Amino acid sequence: TKTVKEVLDEVIPKKQLQLKQLKTEHGQAVLGDVKVEHVVGGMRGLKAMLWEASVLDPNEGIRFHGLTIPDCQNALTAAPGGKEIIAESMFWLLLTGKVPTEAETRQLSRQLAEKGDLPEYIEKLIDSLPPTLHPMTQLGMGVAALNHESKFQEAYERGIKKSEYWTYALEDSLNLLARLPALAARIYRNVYNPGKPIPKINKDLDLVGNYVNMLGYGDNHDLTEYLRLYIAIHGDHEGGNASAHTSHLVGSTLSDPYLSYAAALYALAGPLHGLANQEVLRWQMNMQKELGDDITHENIEDYLWKTLKSGQVVPGYGHGVLRYPDPRFMALQDFCESRPNLLADPIVQLVKKTYEVAPAVLKEHGKTKNPFPNVDAASGCVLYHYGLTEFKYYTVIFGVSRALGCLTQYVWSRALGLPIERPKSLSMDAIEKLIKQ
Numbered sequence: 001t002k003t004v005k006e007v008l009d010e011v012i013p014k015k016q017l018q019l020k021q022l023k024t025e026h027g028q029a030v031l032g033d034v035k036v037e038h039v040v041g042g043m044r045g046l047k048a049m050l051w052e053a054s055v056l057d058p059n060e061g062i063r064f065h066g067l068t069i070p071d072c073q074n075a076l077t078a079a080p081g082g083k084e085i086i087a088e089s090m091f092w093l094l095l096t097g098k099v100p101t102e103a104e105t106r107q108l109s110r111q112l113a114e115k116g117d118l119p120e121y122i123e124k125l126i127d128s129l130p131p132t133l134h135p136m137t138q139l140g141m142g143v144a145a146l147n148h149e150s151k152f153q154e155a156y157e158r159g160i161k162k163s164e165y166w167t168y169a170l171e172d173s174l175n176l177l178a179r180l181p182a183l184a185a186r187i188y189r190n191v192y193n194p195g196k197p198i199p200k201i202n203k204d205l206d207l208v209g210n211y212v213n214m215l216g217y218g219d220n221h222d223l224t225e226y227l228r229l230y231i232a233i234h235g236d237h238e239g240g241n242a243s244a245h246t247s248h249l250v251g252s253t254l255s256d257p258y259l260s261y262a263a264a265l266y267a268l269a270g271p272l273h274g275l276a277n278q279e280v281l282r283w284q285m286n287m288q289k290e291l292g293d294d295i296t297h298e299n300i301e302d303y304l305w306k307t308l309k310s311g312q313v314v315p316g317y318g319h320g321v322l323r324y325p326d327p328r329f330m331a332l333q334d335f336c337e338s339r340p341n342l343l344a345d346p347i348v349q350l351v352k353k354t355y356e357v358a359p360a361v362l363k364e365h366g367k368t369k370n371p372f373p374n375v376d377a378a379s380g381c382v383l384y385h386y387g388l389t390e391f392k393y394y395t396v397i398f399g400v401s402r403a404l405g406c407l408t409q410y411v412w413s414r415a416l417g418l419p420i421e422r423p424k425s426l427s428m429d430a431i432e433k434l435i436k437q
């Protein structure tokens with residue numbers, strides 16, 4: 001059984017060669033035009049970033065090294081007694097481009113579990129924060145402070161060759177990933193269950209199994225399975241989304257993996273990005289309160305119009321790239337479809353019914369380019385059903401997950417020796433001058 005580092009040792013030289021050839025043989029090839037609408041429109045659609053682990057097709061959705069979510073569900077190892085993809089097997093796939101064997105997955109689970117305890121100073125830092133501080137702010141602070149342990153930063157200060165960067169980047173990434181569950185669980189405990197003891201990490205359990213245990217829901221097998229799926233499929237969504245792009249930019253300065261990922265978390269904390277899953281549930285619950293028992297398609301339609309006419313966005317709908325229902329939304333819906341208890345839950349029903357109405361309303365409204373649900377439309381209601389009702393915490397779970405993709409690219413960016421990012425900006429006057437030329 002190989003370690004993830006040994007597999008990377010084999011695949012990195014091939015990718016380095018591929019990049020060298022792209023640069024020397026095709027460096028001047030054109031991938032598209034840069035238009036004024038790109039510069040003033042959030043660079044939407046501009047092909048301007050290298051990101052290895054996944055590519056997002058507007059209609060098909062995400063593929064991880066070519067594999068769709070159902071492909072991953074078939075190919076990747078589940079936990080003993082479970083069916084859903086686990087974070088370790090997804091991380092292995094993202095990092096190496098290879099499907100890990102069961103033995104490789106289990107070995108990575110163990111490696112992470114052994115590194116999973118928080119240093120005492122992090123526990124003290126998190127315990128000192130006011131419980132009213134948003135859980136995402138706390139998560140970012142904890143991740144940033146973990147850089148006290150950064151092997152990458154230490155090695156850089158010592159003076160190492162560029163070709164060695166990735167090995168330290170990998171070490172930091174594994175350490176950070178391993179510690180995220182304990183950090184995120186401590187925040188949950190402090191904010192919502194002060195004083196409750198947190199169980200110790202079980203070395204024989206997978207990352208998410210341990211996370212759910214530390215959150216206090218370890219006896220709920222269905223919630224554990226849901227979170228395994230949730231964390232695996234939220235892991236990476238190519239590079240241009242705000243959290244991934246942020247970590248990529250910050251990492252390009254050779255800031256270490258901890259600081260790069262802390263920055264990503266603060267992008268994820270915006271309501272147009274990861275915080276949308278918190279917003280969806282708030283919005284759906286307000287809808288439920290207003291409609292009472294009268295949850296018909298017509299009433300949902302009226303409520304949607306009310307939201308739109310008040311100038312707000314419908315949370316959980318629309319996307320910068322996708323133009324079809326998000327396969328991550330579909331995977332979470334499928335999880336519900338196979339469980340009658342879940343399907344019978346009023347809030348799960350409401351999300352389903354909203355999906356039956358919202359695309360037509362958003363089409364008629366005519367603004368969004370994508371009237372279909374994204375992953376956030378479905379993710380919170382299932383957590384709510386299982387008793388994880390504190391929706392201000394939901395983006396933290398997303399934050400545990402997105403590390404899979406951001407850290408993968410961090411390792412690859414260092415392995416490929418990518419340069420510091422520095423696009424050219426223009427003022428409006430400068431744009432006008434260029435147009436006139």
Ligand code: FCX
Nearest residue numbers: 272273274276313314315316317318319320367368369374
């Ligand atoms: N409800 C109402 N209006 C919407 C809308 C929605 N769900 N989605 C887009 N629009 C509006 C935009 O606000 C924009 O209006 P403007 O011209 O007045 O500025 C117009 O439609 C065109 O936007 P569009 O090009 O389709 O979408 P963008 O790429 O600019 O934005 C997001 C994409 C995701 C930010 C947008 O669809 C949105 O705000 N959705 C709701 C929030 C959400 O669910 N975010 C999570 C997304 C994702 F899955 C994630 O990152 O986690």
